[in-house]
Amino acid sequence: MSPLKNYDEMGETESNRLQTAHDWESYKNKDFYDDGTMTFFWRAHTLTVLFLLTCVLIYVAIFEDENMDVGYNTKRGIVACVLVFILLGAIQTPDGPFRRPHPVIWRLVFCVTIVYELSLIFILFQAVGDARHLMTHLDRHLGRSLGEKDYGEIGRASCRERV
Numbered sequence: 001m002s003p004l005k006n007y008d009e010m011g012e013t014e015s016n017r018l019q020t021a022h023d024w025e026s027y028k029n030k031d032f033y034d035d036g037t038m039t040f041f042w043r044a045h046t047l048t049v050l051f052l053l054t055c056v057l058i059y060v061a062i063f064e065d066e067n068m069d070v071g072y073n074t075k076r077g078i079v080a081c082v083l084v085f086i087l088l089g090a091i092q093t094p095d096g097p098f099r100r101p102h103p104v105i106w107r108l109v110f111c112v113t114i115v116y117e118l119s120l121i122f123i124l125f126q127a128v129g130d131a132r133h134l135m136t137h138l139d140r141h142l143g144r145s146l147g148e149k150d151y152g153e154i155g156r157a158s159c160r161e162r163v
Contacts, residue, residue, distance in 0.1 A: 046092075049091055050091075060080075086108060089111030089114070093110060095107070
């Protein structure tokens with residue numbers, strides 16, 4: 001036996017690593033052939049996106065007219081926070097095991113699910129009436145009482161026909 005062991009980046013030996021049915025690490029680190037047509041999409045664009053985001057925020061802060069409607073400003077601020085979170089999350093979150101169609105798609109899906117979970121947690125801490133009122137902002141038809149329907153009459157009529 002050799003006293004020197006082969007360690008990977010995480011400090012584990014090859015024999016101590018958990019074996020799975022599929023070797024995801026070798027699949028994820030597999031060489032990717034690019035013929036030059038898709039090179040733009042596989043490069044990091046962190047500085048470009050952050051520059052554009054900063055330009056948009058400066059435009060909104062300096063050049064847009066001020067609106068005094070609190071409801072409008074609140075909705076707009078929440079939408080802006082969610083979009084900035086998703087944009088930065090798509091750039092900064094690590095890649096998952098999925099490579100196709102593109103890792104940024106799966107990072108966007110991951111960030112959208114985090115926003116969805118945060119909104120559910122926010123609604124969880126609201127009173128029932130307030131939560132129902134918040135849901136009316138998503139769909140104007142919510143919050144209205146439904147008409148009474150007698151489902152038992154339909155069943156009784158079909159039973160009479162069988163007898």
